[in-house]
Amino acid sequence: MANITKKVSWSSRADESGAAGEGTPLLNGSEQPRLFRQSLDYDNIENQLFLEEERRLSHMGFRCLEISRWVVCGLIGFLTGLIACFIDIVVEKLAGIKYQVVKENIEKFTEVGGLSISLILWALLNCAFVMVGAIIVAFFEPIAAGSGIPQIKCYLNGIKIPRVVRLKTLVVKVCGVICSVVGGLAVGKEGPMIHSGAVVAAGVSQGRSTSLKRDFKVSVLFNHYAFMPATARAGGTMFLGGVLFSLEEGASFWNQMLTWRIFFASMISTFTLNFFLSIYNNKLGQLSSPGLINFGRFEGDTVAYNLYEIPLFIAMGAVGGLLGALFNVLNYWLTIFRIRYVHRPCLQVMEALLVAAVTATVSFTMIYFSNDCQPLDPDHTEEYPLQLFCADGEYNSMATAFFNTPERSVRSLFHNQPGSYNPLTLGLFTLTYFFLACWTYGLAVSAGVFIPSLLIGAAWGRLCGILLTWADPGKYALMGAAAQLGGIVRMTLSLTVIMVEATGNVTYGLPIMLVLMTAKIVGDYFVEGLYDIHIKLQSVPFLHWEAPATSHWLTAREVMSSPVTCLNRVEKVGTIVDTLSNTSTNHNGFPVVAIFVLFSIQPAKLCGLILRSQLIVLLKHKVFVELARSRLTQRKLQLKDFRDAYPRFPPIQSIHVSQDERECMMDLTEFMNPTPYTVPQETSLPRVFKLFRALGLRHLVVVDDENKVIGLVTRKDLARYHLGKHGLEELQLAQT
């Protein structure tokens, strides 16, 4: 476990690692000095510059600002839809080519012998695609690995994960997900799509890209607070689901306007997707074509469900919770192994290749030895039916599950006629796919876990339906899929809506809800959700919805960090530079006090709070008291100068300060936030927690009754408390 030192340690030799951790300095300054997890600054800095700008802004200007925000939201939706459309089409094309080649090969060799060659061909094709995907992820942008949902969840929670919303990440993510889906891994493309939507949103609202060295001057529209909305985009069709997803999964701070704007962006994105897909399918202007996640509508009598079926559904939910917990536990141990031993990029690429090869092998073996032959429906949707050793006119039904992109397999499990699968086929499929998916998640490829979970669930759900004999198996496949997905990711609200949307049957709203609730309750009894596990393993100071229970006796005084490095209202440049360059602390916010002697324990009176980024901008523009006196013509620093540097401020090392300048003084009064949030030292932990969660704070100053700074609470201080098996536990956050 990453961070409970008392229980499990990273090393196999627990004590030693603990000792080593204490002994070594926290950072080897030269290596990656600023790769700490940082929080995002959502809080407005109401300094004098800000007030001045607000005063200048006319009523009309304010209106324009509002309208341009809407335009930007529309743009975000448009671009996201475009990307989704691109991924969809490319995956379809490439996968089509791959399956066609393999199918022809298999057909050729079925008769004359030599099917092991087809097996090798399949494995090689898979490996080739996966290799491209794994190399770009492992060597160019490791943050693009996985589904991206944990990262987005953290981002929405207010934690800045380096490089998570860069253009480079977006490119790697899109190419990576295409490669891994085409490469036949047990993955889906929905998680990465959510991530790319977030990158687009963040990128557009920042209006610039350092990779492209362009600046589109959009960031004026959005302060930090406002570009969140954007982040919340969702994949493809799940327009309503996407909105709820961002609501459920993250977003520390929420308001009606934001919801409405996200809704708008989602709708625009769906519209764009449908529009371009309609062009692609040569049905220009037909905008109702189903979007990205779409498992087809349940029609006719199959929609109906009976009262007596609800307990059955709930039981399936419980099974889904159990299986989901098993999945998570297995994946957890695997991930720990990977972090410990498979951390070099070339090893990661090799592992991905092996998984691809084994996936192909297992699928082929399953298809080869399957005796389940079924005739195709007259209105079948299988594009690559494999006959193999079946009688002429019949097709291997294991191949409809394995020899297909996962999304199509889900659709056929939902909708194929009763009797198109043997119970044995489904059982074997569930078993193998469960382990394959579990093994695949966490590889260094960009890949989501949505579709694989649905597929596993759909398979065993259909099995249940078949064993129950009287029921339509498709309905049970749907419930199984919901249960399995709920058991793995433990989302409730958004999953219900997504499932209902993806199948287009509102009738199933209640059963799906019950199933998901049961799955969550049962699963939570054993282990956390998959995303939470991965967030924890990445050692992210993630703040949950509520403070841990039974933590009211903890006060701010015990939680806070102390002593605090403070700055004087008028501070010597040398001191500031030294403080900022101190790699062992790497603080980000500094309380500004009346009189403060560095490194003294004595507390001083608080007058404001200033951020590292602001100090760096000030140093860069050399806003020194002495210089201001000598050069009266010097332009006054405006809020724009700070904004220009956003969101990537230069590191302190890149700022050159001469020896003379070190002796100058800097007046921070104008730039600091004069009214930072403070709490008295007796405030309880839940209270502090609520402030952080609701206001998106990054620093909270703890003062005594004379308004003297005695400590500082940051996100890391709060995130380390957690309710374990033996009551409240304190975790150690590992550095990454």
Next chain:
Amino acid sequence: MSSLVLVATLALKICAVVSSDGLILTASASAGGQVSPLSLPAAAVLNAPVYPAATEPIFSLNLLSSFPEDLEISGYCNELLRVFGERYVAYVNCLVPAARPVKVCQSCFSSYGSLQATYLNISTDQMGPGNVSCKDSLLRSDRLMLVYVLYSNLEDLWSRSDCDNCITKGFQSLTSDMLYFLATLNQTLTCFEKYQQGNHTELCKNCKASYKDLNELYGRMEKNSTMCIDIEDSMNMTRRLWSKNFNCSVPREETVPVIAVSSFMLFLPIIFYLSSFLHSEQKKRKLIHPKRAKSYTSLNIQDKLS
């Protein structure tokens, strides 16, 4: 028979028309419509012994057909209706025996053609002799719309069987594709018949060429979508014969190489994980230690709890 039903429904329709005119008339008309079939035969027995009583309900209905002339269907339409009935019967008579094995397209296309022609005559907008159009009177003057429903059932059957793909325009003959397919099929079936008696392996060997030809032809036709139910069905039967009865499917023979290759593949990850476990340098995480107020650093949660 169909004309009979039509007359009856016409009568009912008139009831409805009248009923909108006046209450009293409605009462008498409906009484006439409903009561008379029951009561009139009895009266007939008493008054006119010429007619055999009760056994001829047709007669009693015919009595009703004395509607005003402009509501009566013309002789021309009656004639059309009769022809439609005859051809309908002829087509259905042809269809039923062709149900299994399916030969509905090849044997009944001509009778469907003539049926369709008659129906077109009925449903046309052009006026027939005497300036009458039978479209309104025959097709949609009542709620049952019998002629229309009867015909559309058969039309639906026809379109579902995709027979248009195998029949030339104007229902002249079978298409050349179809004929060619039938010839190839015959060839294969003769071959089957020839070797049926002896060992099936013999059959599999000797008929493979012609069966393969047939299969390929079928595949091509499937792609061009020049298929109809006759072709599909006969191919299905042939395939079943070939695979199930004669057991000529490809056997699963090379199990060993497949198992060998796949176990090799499955073995690779084990080696990989073992070697990385043994040789790779373990990555350790450094923990961030909180900086706390002096007086509280010594006080741990555990201490405080206890």
